[in-house]
Amino acid sequence: MRTADVSHVLRTRLARAAGWTAAFYLMVLPLMGPRRGLWVALAVLVVQALALAADRVPPASRERFAAALRGGGRCSVWMEHCPAWVRTAAPSALLLALAIAGLGMSPYTLDVATNAGIYVLLALGLNIVVGMAGLLVLGYIAFSAVGAYTYAILNTQFHLSFWLALPLGGALAACFGLLLGLPTLRLRGDYLAIVTLGFGEITRITLNNWNSLTNGPNGILGIKPPSLFGFTFSQPKHYFYLLLGMVALAAFFSRRLERSRLGRAFVAMREDETAAESMGVPTLRLKLLAFTLAAFWGGVAGVLFASKQLFVSPESFNFLESVMVLCMVVLGGMGSVPGVILGAVLLAFLPEVLRGVAEYRLIVFGAAMVLLMQYRPQGIWPSTRRYEEFRQEA
Amino acid sequence: MAQALAIQNLTMRFDGLTAVDRADLSLQDRQIVSLIGPNGAGKTTLFNCVTGHYAPTEGTVHLGKDELLSGLPPHTIAKKGVVRTFQNIRLFPAMSAVENVMVGRHCRTRAGVLGALLGPPSVRREERAIRARARELLAFCGAAEYEDQQARNLPYGVQRRLEIARALAAEPKILCLDEPAAGMNPRETADLITLITAIRGLGITVFLIEHHMNVVMSISDRVAVMDHGVKIAEGTPDQVQKNPAVIAAYLGEAVGSG
Numbered sequence: 001m002r003t004a005d006v007s008h009v010l011r012t013r014l015a016r017a018a019g020w021t022a023a024f025y026l027m028v029l030p031l032m033g034p035r036r037g038l039w040v041a042l043a044v045l046v047v048q049a050l051a052l053a054a055d056r057v058p059p060a061s062r063e064r065f066a067a068a069l070r071g072g073g074r075c076s077v078w079m080e081h082c083p084a085w086v087r088t089a090a091p092s093a094l095l096l097a098l099a100i101a102g103l104g105m106s107p108y109t110l111d112v113a114t115n116a117g118i119y120v121l122l123a124l125g126l127n128i129v130v131g132m133a134g135l136l137v138l139g140y141i142a143f144s145a146v147g148a149y150t151y152a153i154l155n156t157q158f159h160l161s162f163w164l165a166l167p168l169g170g171a172l173a174a175c176f177g178l179l180l181g182l183p184t185l186r187l188r189g190d191y192l193a194i195v196t197l198g199f200g201e202i203t204r205i206t207l208n209n210w211n212s213l214t215n216g217p218n219g220i221l222g223i224k225p226p227s228l229f230g231f232t233f234s235q236p237k238h239y240f241y242l243l244l245g246m247v248a249l250a251a252f253f254s255r256r257l258e259r260s261r262l263g264r265a266f267v268a269m270r271e272d273e274t275a276a277e278s279m280g281v282p283t284l285r286l287k288l289l290a291f292t293l294a295a296f297w298g299g300v301a302g303v304l305f306a307s308k309q310l311f312v313s314p315e316s317f318n319f320l321e322s323v324m325v326l327c328m329v330v331l332g333g334m335g336s337v338p339g340v341i342l343g344a345v346l347l348a349f350l351p352e353v354l355r356g357v358a359e360y361r362l363i364v365f366g367a368a369m370v371l372l373m374q375y376r377p378q379g380i381w382p383s384t385r386r387y388e389e390f391r392q393e394a
Numbered sequence: 395m396a397q398a399l400a401i402q403n404l405t406m407r408f409d410g411l412t413a414v415d416r417a418d419l420s421l422q423d424r425q426i427v428s429l430i431g432p433n434g435a436g437k438t439t440l441f442n443c444v445t446g447h448y449a450p451t452e453g454t455v456h457l458g459k460d461e462l463l464s465g466l467p468p469h470t471i472a473k474k475g476v477v478r479t480f481q482n483i484r485l486f487p488a489m490s491a492v493e494n495v496m497v498g499r500h501c502r503t504r505a506g507v508l509g510a511l512l513g514p515p516s517v518r519r520e521e522r523a524i525r526a527r528a529r530e531l532l533a534f535c536g537a538a539e540y541e542d543q544q545a546r547n548l549p550y551g552v553q554r555r556l557e558i559a560r561a562l563a564a565e566p567k568i569l570c571l572d573e574p575a576a577g578m579n580p581r582e583t584a585d586l587i588t589l590i591t592a593i594r595g596l597g598i599t600v601f602l603i604e605h606h607m608n609v610v611m612s613i614s615d616r617v618a619v620m621d622h623g624v625k626i627a628e629g630t631p632d633q634v635q636k637n638p639a640v641i642a643a644y645l646g647e648a649v650g651s652g
Contacts, residue, residue, distance in 0.1 A: 260509070261505045261524070262506070262510050264489075265497060268500075271486035271487060279500060279561070280502075283469065
């Protein structure tokens with residue numbers, strides 16, 4: 001390459017980098033003010049410089065790096081091939097390790113872990129409908145709201161016990177799932193996504209305005225914590241173990257479902273609805289079932305959420321929460337139970353870990369998601385099926 | 395011989411277009427009946443009406459003596475015993491070959507949500523039986539060695555046979571094959587002829603759409619010919635081959651060509 005060419009390329013690159021930096025600066029200006037905005041601009045500049053440097057890396061090594069990222073984490077494939085006893089023992093061992101680790105955690109860590117547990121429940125629930133059955137549901141957090149308010153209202157008004165509310169909240173959310181599913185599940189793809197998005201918003205707005213029942217935007221205070229034979233759940237530690245148990249239960253059931261006749265039919269439906277229907281799979285009924293099961297777990301997670309916060313308000317069930325849970329499922333690996341758990345834990349912990357960078361954490365968070373989707377579109381721990389799918393495309 | 399399937403006065407209209415026009419056809423038990431005709435004659439539309447993908451505008455489809463099929467959804471029709479394959483192969487690409495066939499067992503098995511979650515012995519037994527049967531059928535269709543491979547990776551001819559194995563898993567009384575030999579080489583076609591004959595040997599009636607004339611003429615008990623949505627001929631392979639209307643449909647009218 002001649003020197004003239006090099007300088008020309010460099011000049012266009014620099015111009016582009018300057019353009020991006022200026023654009024980002026203007027974008028964050030109203031949010032962060034002129035001085036702090038400069039830091040963002042600087043970060044963008046650094047990223048540009050890194051990208052420039054990456055271009056100097058020989059293509060062969062770059063390819064190898066990308067392939068390692070894509071192919072790395074062959075966990076699901078590896079799991080399939082390891083001896084049966086390892087597969088059975090690994091989850092129990094992990095559970096035991098977490099239970100022991102819980103003894104040494106600070107109340108703050110326990111609290112974050114408990115929140116992560118609630119997200120894991122939500123993600124496992126959403127995985128049934130999005131990951132297994134392949135139906136895009138956007139307003140999922142609404143089912144959780146149904147569960148949370150069921151417990152909040154019945155506990156404050158009628159002193160209903162937590163242990164009764166747990167299945168009841170799930171069942172009520174499942175009923176809502178059924179009611180929503182009946183008219184909408186004939187819709188395909190994007191249309192279903194929009195309808196469920198609408199449902200989520202309607203639920204939140206209803207909670208916000210039905211003052212006589214939900215106390216509107218002020219929310220419901222004074223929810224009693226769960227208790228068991230005279231023992232009351234009061235410390236973060238107690239909730240941690242409660243959530244650990246629930247997550248174990250949900251993961252176990254998810255795994256069972258995945259490997260059952262129904263799980264197989266869900267996947268078949270996702271792969272080719274027409275073919276599944278022709279093979280005698282009643283697709284409409286199964287979609288409804290997937291929807292109802294997902295709603296049930298959403299409701300259960302809601303009850304747990306209310307019992308931990310001891311306070312519910314419509315604010316907690318906004319659209320961003322639905323998006324967050326969806327991100328957990330997608331980033332972790334759709335249709336893969338360990339992947340979804342991992343995704344939920346990571347995304348729940350990431351904002352906490354990033355507290356050090358204060359208000360920039362959302363930016364870092366966003367960047368992390370973009371990078372992940374760029375380099376590992378199949379998720380962190382994909383199911384064997386998806387692993388194969390993406391390996392071939394690569 | 396008892397009647398397996400009766401199509402009566404079947405008409406399918408899409409707005410102005412009449413794709414199938416008052417078709418009558420009846421299949422007897424254990425017969426291989428082929429439906430032939432030029433492209434766009436309405437063969438696949440007729441199949442879609444039989445298997446419930448379309449609700450016919452007029453006319454009826456009966457299974458056996460008097461069980462009405464027309465108007466039912468595809469999954470119910472499959473459960474009643476009419477199962478199909480597709481002209482453009484429609485497997486579940488991300489599932490393994492054996493899983494594809496296992497899905498075919500769905501309508502013959504029972505395990506529900508509670509069964510899946512609690513996993514009692516009866517459910518486990520059923521699951522084992524599903525897998526065992528799926529393996530048998532893969533072997534029957536000559537695809538045993540591909541058991542654990544993803545359907546998307548299989549050679550074309552194997553995909554065709556896998557689709558037949560999946561349909562057989564649903565225990566059909568009538569198996570509808572939509573151009574199973576399409577794109578096959580002579581060797582694969584010969585295997586397919588053997589397979590279809592073996593399927594009839596299981597006591598299954600085969601309803602076949604096919605363009606390969608050597609397949610049609612060598613295995614069919616009866617052949618029906620469609621052109622422009624109308625059934626123009628029906629009979630044994632010999633009769634059909636000599637029928638002037640059929641020759642005209644395939645080679646063009648002699649009239650007017652001078």
